[in-house]
Amino acid sequence: MNAPAAMDWSSANQQLLAAEFARLRALLDSSDAEDERMRGAELRAAMSAPPAIDTLAQLFELSDFERDLLLLVAGVEMDARLGPLCALANGQAGRPWATFGLAMSLLPSAHWDALVPSEPLRRWRLLEVDESSGLASGRVRMDERVLHYLAGLNHLDQRLQPLLSPLPPPGLMCRAHAAVSAHACSHLQRDGARPRTILLAGDDPQGQQDVAADIARRLGVAVYCLRAVDIPATAHEQAALATLWQREAVLLGSALLIELRDDESKTLERFVERLGGLLIIASRAPIALDGEAFIVERPDVPEQRRLWREALGQRGDELAPSLDSLAGQYRLGARRIASIAARLGAELDLAELHRACRADAPSMSELAQRIEARADWDDLVLPEAQRRILQQIAVHTHHRLTVHHDWGFAEKSSRGLGIATLFWGDSGTGKTLAAEVLANTLGLVLYRIDLSAVVSKYIGETEKNLRRVFDSAEELGAILLFDEADALFGKRSEVKDSHDRYANIEVSYLLQRMESYRGLAILTTNHKAALDSAFARRLRFVVHFPFPDQVQREALWHGVFPAATPLEPLDYRKLANLSVPGGTIRNIALGAAFLAAEGGTAVGMRHLLRAAHIEAGKRDKPISDAETRGWV
Structure with missing residues (x-):
């Protein structure tokens, strides 16, 4: 017999299957199957890789009988001539399929244990038996995935594709x-x-x-x-x-x-x-x-810097001095960095990179509120000592990569690398405003944490919520503002029950995350003494926001009105006699503006007096005559 002409593997595989089916037909009609066996051997020898049936038999360690049984069942599906021959052999025209009894009587080297559930054919669901008619007489079917494999189509089982x-x-x-x-x-x-x-x-x-x-x-x-x-x-x-x-x-x-x-x-x-x-x-x-x-953790800051330069190519070399802010501000993985660089292409600048890093980050809307930071240093009215501390906070945040990593401080200890800061002082003294100034100065997003959403009555849930906050914030490069933090971070209680124990675990988890958080976390409280002493030791900065004195209140009144607000002549010295903090001054100014808008006039002292009394009524703290003497 002439050797087969060279052909691609798929066509050769189909021809070999045809030869195998012809051999089985010969066995079924009691003909000589030797020619077809030789034909199959020649096709197999000429193939560039083993045929699918041989590979399957090898992978699942099938015996020759099990291999032939697979071919017989597949042939009924793929060769229209095999089914009628099986029906004839079964002695029933309405049963044109393979059975185990037929295989035992027809195929060489037959063995009964081939269809035992623990053996390869059924263990790996290569074949399935309809046992309603008995194991020997029941129809033997081939799984569709296996049938496709024998035909040369090797794709993931469709039942697994959704998973x-x-x-x-x-x-x-x-x-x-x-x-x-x-x-x-x-x-x-x-x-x-x-x-x-x-x-x-x-x-x-x-x-x-x-x-x-x-x-x-x-x-x-x-x-x-x-x-x-x-x-x-x-x-x-x-x-x-x-x-x-x-x-x-x-x-x-x-x-x-x-x-x-x-x-x-x-x-x-x-x-x-x-x-x-x-x-x-x-x-x-x-x-x-x-x-x-x-x-497998996200890369550290120096490695992120290297990844940015590699991902940005030549543009990375040009932006190299600015990449420190990207690497230090966001905690991104290599794939994320590559995706952002590929999406923006060659025509990009640092501002676009920052926007892209934030755009892909997970949302914090469920547990935190984003604050649009518009305030600048001119909006802050504080003693010089406090302003210097705030400026140092900005310096520490901006130069984290240089000091911690380039200068080796991070190698000596991984603790204390976070910039945990406490702002304490009475309500309205400028704590949130200072956080806005820092966010605006550093170009970072600012989130106020909703403690009512974070703290859960269910054991362990508070820790999960805190983890979500910190993880999301690290990807965003966000400043975290825990307002009224003593509600969550107060003195740890003595353990009296399981809830006390878990509450202490949650505070301990918070302390650990505060130390390792790569960004700036700001805690605000009205009562510094209420904070846990162990927590206080982990703070890098503590800023006291004092109640403003007369000079500071006058400066606050000078700066409270936007340039577009129409104003009557105001006596700022007399306004400063009102002993209230900056937050209350802003509320009074806003209330007076609405009163003036209603009357169709500029904002004057009479509007401010009325707004001041309305504000005092909210606080259930009446204003003394001495504080507003001479306003109208």
């Missing part, structure tokens, strides 16, 4: 993550045939995906991602999913990455016990599972 997503090869990676993937591969190759599980813990989920993809690339396999929340809860469904995946892992040559978030570890543990092959589990906190564990 699994392929991970692309990694792009820009930080050096620490590349080192993790190299170490993990060394561990996997050293272990050989042992069960292989890699555990990745840390706060960079995209970085964990890149590490998983890089491990797969180094090992020459694909990798799919499954969210732990999508793992079914019941044992039966878990077993079915595990079987489907393990079959796919073999057919596709793929690893599995499971992404774990929050309280999904119990479901995960049961599911993982059913899995084999290369498994990578990514979580925020370390989990108690057997495997080789690695930490």
Whole structure:
């Protein structure tokens, strides 16, 4: 017989299947199958890679009988001539399909245990038997995914497509993550045939995906991602999913990455016990599972600076002096940096980069309120000592990268790198205004934390909310303003019950996050003495906002009205006799402006007197005649 002409693998695979089906037809009608067997051998020898049926038999360690049984069942679906022959052999025209009894009587080297549930054909759901007619007489069907594989089509099972997503090869990676993937591969190759599980813990989920993809690339396999929340809860469904995946892992040559978030570890543990092959589990906190564990955190500030320069290419060299602010302000992973740089292209400036970094960050709207920072230093009326401290806060925030990393302070200790600051003083003395000035000066976004949304009556929930606040704020590069902070950060109580114990844990968690927070966190309180002493030790700056004296109040009155406000002649010295802080002065000025607008006149002393009494009524603190003498 002439050797087959050279052809592509797909066409050769189809021809080999045709030859195999012809061999089975010959067996069914008691003809000589030797010619077709020889034809198959010649086709196989000429192929550039083994045919699908041979690869399948090797991957699942099938016997010759099991291999032929697969071909017989597939042939009924793919070769119209095989079905009638099976019906004839079954002795029933209405049963044109393969049965186990037919295979036992027809195929060489037959063995009864081929269809035992623990053996490959049924264990990996390559074949399924309709047992309603008995194991020997029931119709044997082939799973559609396996049928496609034999035909040369190797794609993810459609039942898994809603659950699994392929991970692309990694792009820009930080050096620490590349080192993790190299170490993990060394561990996997050293272990050989042992069960292989890699555990990745840390706060960079995209970085964990890149590490998983890089491990797969180094090992020459694909990798799919499954969210732990999508793992079914019941044992039966878990077993079915595990079987489907393990079959796919073999057919596709793929690893599995499971992404774990929050309280999904119990479901995960049961599911993982059913899995084999290369498994990578990514979580925020370390989990108690057997495997080789690695930490995958977002890159530190110097590494972020390097990633920005690499991602921006030539433009990165041009912007190099300004990239410190990007690296120091936002806590971004390598993939995020690469995405922003690619999206903006070559025509970009530093302001566009800042906007892009903020635009992609997670929302804090549920737990915090964004404050539009418009105030500047001229709006602050404070003693010179307090102004100097505020200016130092701005200096520390602006030069964090230089001092902490370039000059090595971060290497000596990771504690105390955050700029935790306390503003204390009576209400209305300018604490929030000072935070606005700092945000405006530094070009940062400012968020006021809604403590009523953060503090939860449910045990452990407050800690989760605090983590969300800090994590989101680090990505935004935000200044955090915890208003009236003593409500959450007051003196820790003695432990009397489980709620006291968890409340203390939450305060301890807050202290730890305040120390490690890379940005500026400002706490405001009216009562400095109410704060926990352990918390106070972790503050880098403490700024007292005193009640304004007569001179300061006069300056506040001079600056309270916008330039466009029509004013009658005002006696600022007499206005300063009113002993109220700056916040109250702003409220009185605003109230007077509305009174004047209603009357169609400029703002005058009479409007201010009336507004002052209205404001005093809100505070249930009447104004003395001496304070407003001579106003009208």
